[in-house]
Amino acid sequence: MPAEAWAPYRELYPDAIVGDEMRSPFLAFAIRADEATILVDLGQGPGPFEFLGGARGRLPDELKAAGIDPAGVDPVVFTHLHEDHTGWAVQDGKMLCERATHLAPEADWRQLGESKPGFSRPEALTALRDAGQLELVSGARELTPEIRIVPTPGHTPGHMGVEIESAGQRAFIAGDAAATPAQVEETEWAFVAEVDAEPAASARRQLMARLEQEGSVVAFAHFPPDGLGRIVREGGRRVFRPL
Numbered sequence: 338m339p340a341e342a343w344a345p346y347r348e349l350y351p352d353a354i355v356g357d358e359m360r361s362p363f364l365a366f367a368i369r370a371d372e373a374t375i376l377v378d379l380g381q382g383p384g385p386f387e388f389l390g391g392a393r394g395r396l397p398d399e400l401k402a403a404g405i406d407p408a409g410v411d412p413v414v415f416t417h418l419h420e421d422h423t424g425w426a427v428q429d430g431k432m433l434c435e436r437a438t439h440l441a442p443e444a445d446w447r448q449l450g451e452s453k454p455g456f457s458r459p460e461a462l463t464a465l466r467d468a469g470q471l472e473l474v475s476g477a478r479e480l481t482p483e484i485r486i487v488p489t490p491g492h493t494p495g496h497m498g499v500e501i502e503s504a505g506q507r508a509f510i511a512g513d514a515a516a517t518p519a520q521v522e523e524t525e526w527a528f529v530a531e532v533d534a535e536p537a538a539s540a541r542r543q544l545m546a547r548l549e550q551e552g553s554v555v556a557f558a559h560f561p562p563d564g565l566g567r568i569v570r571e572g573g574r575r576v577f578r579p580l
């Protein structure tokens with residue numbers, strides 16, 4: 338897209354688009370339910386990461402601050418198997434969530450080892466498989482009466498979202514269905530890590546329309562500051578408004 342197309346979004350999203358740079362956190366989300374504590378994605382890992390200016394991951398510290406013991410988490414849901422969503426799963430042969438079943442999209446598992454950009458190295462996840470703590474998912478899956486996994490293929494072949502409906506309210510964890518808030522309106526804009534731009538755009542278009550209509554709280558893995566907001570209509574344009 339031409340550079341001038343970004344102009345209105347620099348003003349709308351000053352934390353996400355700065356000059357010619359797109360700025361993104363790498364987020365994971367925790368869900369506390371009566372039946373379980375669920376983690377959705379596991380970030381990039383400990384680092385430091387040269388491509389992020391030497392930044393380090395803070396997931397274990399963030400969980401501790403929230404009063405969440407990784408040993409009590411079950412299950413872990415990977416929205417997809419890009420390495421910035423699985424990075425803390427296994428470090429030095431030790432699982433972060435040592436008792437959890439890790440639910441991963443089956444269609445993404447088949448992409449590992451094929452040198453596809455962005456996907457986790459197979460050896461990074463085989464420890465989960467070998468321990469019997471990896472379960473491949475195809476289609477919708479109920480986790481609790483209020484929480485379920487739903488397919489949202491596009492960004493990757495097996496990309497999944499997590500629906501939450503409780504006490505008359507809705508929320509949706511959308512992973513990488515969009516990588517920048519500008520894509521809430523510009524659903525046709527492609528992101529470099531998308532496996533196939535056309536189905537990704539189609540999935541994004543449908544999801545944004547649905548989330549706007551429902552008024553759901555939505556969580557995106559790369560929207561600053563914390564990924565949480567709602568999709569609303571302002572000035573004839575669909576926009577993301579943080580909570």
